[in-house]
Amino acid sequence: MDLKELYRDVILDHNRHPRNFGRIEAADSRADGHNPLCGDRLSVFVVLDGERVADIRFEGRGCAISTASASLMTEAVKGKDRTAIRELFDKVHALLTRPETAADGALGKLAALSGVREFPVRVKCASLCWHTLNAALEHGAATISTE
Amino acid sequence: MAANVSLAAPPPFDAERVRRDFPILDTRVNGHALVYLDSAASSQRPLAVLRAVEDYETHSHANVHRGVHALSQAATAAYEGARERVRRFINARSTREIIFVRGTTEAINLVAQAWARPRLRGGDEILISALEHHANIVPWQMVCEQTGCTLKVAPINRRGELRLEEFHTLLGPRTRLVAVAHVSNALGTVLPVKGIIEAAHAHGALVLIDGAQAVPHSRLDVRALGADFYAFSGHKLYGPTGIGVLYGREELLAAMPPWQGGGDMILTVSFEKTTYNELPWKFEAGTPNMSGAVGLAAAMDYLEGLGVEAIAAHEQRLLQLATAELARLPQIEIIGTAAHKASVLSFTMKGVHPHDLGTILDAEGVAVRTGHHCAMPVMTFFGLPATARASFGCYNTERDVARLVQALGKAREVFA
Numbered sequence: 001m002d003l004k005e006l007y008r009d010v011i012l013d014h015n016r017h018p019r020n021f022g023r024i025e026a027a028d029s030r031a032d033g034h035n036p037l038c039g040d041r042l043s044v045f046v047v048l049d050g051e052r053v054a055d056i057r058f059e060g061r062g063c064a065i066s067t068a069s070a071s072l073m074t075e076a077v078k079g080k081d082r083t084a085i086r087e088l089f090d091k092v093h094a095l096l097t098r099p100e101t102a103a104d105g106a107l108g109k110l111a112a113l114s115g116v117r118e119f120p121v122r123v124k125c126a127s128l129c130w131h132t133l134n135a136a137l138e139h140g141a142a143t144i145s146t147e
Numbered sequence: 148m149a150a151n152v153s154l155a156a157p158p159p160f161d162a163e164r165v166r167r168d169f170p171i172l173d174t175r176v177n178g179h180a181l182v183y184l185d186s187a188a189s190s191q192r193p194l195a196v197l198r199a200v201e202d203y204e205t206h207s208h209a210n211v212h213r214g215v216h217a218l219s220q221a222a223t224a225a226y227e228g229a230r231e232r233v234r235r236f237i238n239a240r241s242t243r244e245i246i247f248v249r250g251t252t253e254a255i256n257l258v259a260q261a262w263a264r265p266r267l268r269g270g271d272e273i274l275i276s277a278l279e280h281h282a283n284i285v286p287w288q289m290v291c292e293q294t295g296c297t298l299k300v301a302p303i304n305r306r307g308e309l310r311l312e313e314f315h316t317l318l319g320p321r322t323r324l325v326a327v328a329h330v331s332n333a334l335g336t337v338l339p340v341k342g343i344i345e346a347a348h349a350h351g352a353l354v355l356i357d358g359a360q361a362v363p364h365s366r367l368d369v370r371a372l373g374a375d376f377y378a379f380s381g382h383k384l385y386g387p388t389g390i391g392v393l394y395g396r397e398e399l400l401a402a403m404p405p406w407q408g409g410g411d412m413i414l415t416v417s418f419e420k421t422t423y424n425e426l427p428w429k430f431e432a433g434t435p436n437m438s439g440a441v442g443l444a445a446a447m448d449y450l451e452g453l454g455v456e457a458i459a460a461h462e463q464r465l466l467q468l469a470t471a472e473l474a475r476l477p478q479i480e481i482i483g484t485a486a487h488k489a490s491v492l493s494f495t496m497k498g499v500h501p502h503d504l505g506t507i508l509d510a511e512g513v514a515v516r517t518g519h520h521c522a523m524p525v526m527t528f529f530g531l532p533a534t535a536r537a538s539f540g541c542y543n544t545e546r547d548v549a550r551l552v553q554a555l556g557k558a559r560e561v562f563a
């Protein structure tokens with residue numbers, strides 16, 4: 001078990017300086033996520049332009065994995081449409097859970113999360129933001145839980 | 148005279164020898180010798196307990212209280228013998244006051260449903276503290292919903308101590324029950340339960356003590372304490388999971404209806420009328436956890452062999468050492484600094500979320516609990532989502548404290 005694989009520089013950087021952090025008061029959609037295991041809570045705010053995510057921000061408190069994953073996610077999905085985001089979510093999910101998955105080129109910086117799969121109890125930390133975004137895009141306002 | 152003095156001095160507590168009684172402590176975790184600092188969640192079991200359970204399962208198991216055959220008699224003797232062992236351990240008057248349950252949670256729910264629910268109504272109050280584990284909050288919220296009574300919460304101060312003045316203000320003629328922890332699982336605070344019980348009784352209220360975190364660290368004498376109900380778990384007491392004890396004063400238990408119906412809790416059953424069994428079996432519907440009870444009795448033998456007071460003194464030394472060591476680390480904040488604490492050290496590290504801290508310590512072989520410790524209101528009070536919690540048992544040593552400090556250094560490196 002290699003801590004450096006989990007806490008890569010990209011992860012530590014996005015934890016310390018999360019991108020797109022904060023609220024969007026005039027968001028078209030918002031969802032709240034909660035991981036009862038560690039008490040992590042985060043909210044995702046989305047501005048839509050048709051099918052496309054024109055702007056996205058998140059706020060909340062969480063561990064380094066959850067904060068960095070949310071930060072990386074906002075960078076990755078901004079400007080993409082729902083279909084592309086769903087495809088990206090599937091790739092991230094495979095990266096987090098399937099040991100044999102090689103990092104897909106389309107993942108870009110999100111590939112830094114691959115170390116998480118060696119730490120099964122931490123997978124939920126990395127996936128919380130994606131489930132929350134999914135809730136915001138599918139259902140509008142909702143609270144989702146990892147449990 | 149000198150010889151008498153040396154005879155009277157207690158032998159030094161030999162934790163290294165104690166460790167040899169716990170085979171699981173030889174486990175290697177992520178390439179390191181295990182440092183187990185999570186006994187407040189569940190303690191490990193000594194060989195004496197493992198063997199007692201194995202011996203029961205190998206030689207004495209059948210159903211209890213039923214058959215005339217030899218094994219049923221052996222099982223009944225083992226199970227009821229365990230009850231007598233518990234009675235002696237906590238100094239109850241009678242085995243009729245010892246109800247075997249699954250654990251502290253079930254014990255509290257039993258009192259909530261069989262004592263509180265039939266008696267309380269709108270206007271009545273249940274008083275708890277802000278330090279409680281969810282198991283001593285939620286059952287009372289359920290009773291409030293069922294009966295219309297009100298839950299009152301006595302506040303704590305920034306050190307994590309009960310604010311006694313406010314507690315006494317909240318205690319009044321409407322208070323029917325006070326339900327408090329003996330020791331806080333999240334912070335380690337030891338509550339002044341004797342004074343709480345006396346004050347509650349002066350107002351005509353009954354008292355339930357959640358002793359899950361106290362019984363492993365102090366000698367319990369329910370008669371001296373004067374508690375009406377006292378609940379604790381086997382698995383925090385070096386015994387098996389799935390077994391625990393509700394102590395209740397006999398006259399209270401006798402006046403309570405059963406809370407679950409089934410086999411073993413009845414004397415006669417017909418479709419017209421069923422008569423209930425005597426205490427304590429009235430509250431033990433269904434086939435009980437015999438091997439668990441036997442294991443718990445063995446754990447009590449083991450603890451008394453080491454000396455409950457000697458264990459408590461050893462853990463207190465480790466707690467003080469760890470507190471002093473962590474206080475020297477600039478990034479660490481200790482959460483819960485009560486004057487009286489037992490065996491629990493809750494803390495946060497600046498810039499490192501407790502969940503990350505838990506992962507890094509685990510990579511170093513150090514097992515601590517991270518999270519809200521089933522005490523979310525305590526976390527909310529301190530404005531924290533979670534803490535890391537190191538807790539000490541009879542098998543921990545100064546070396547374990549040193550390894551914890553070393554692993555915290557590693558966390559600081561990773562998040563530098």
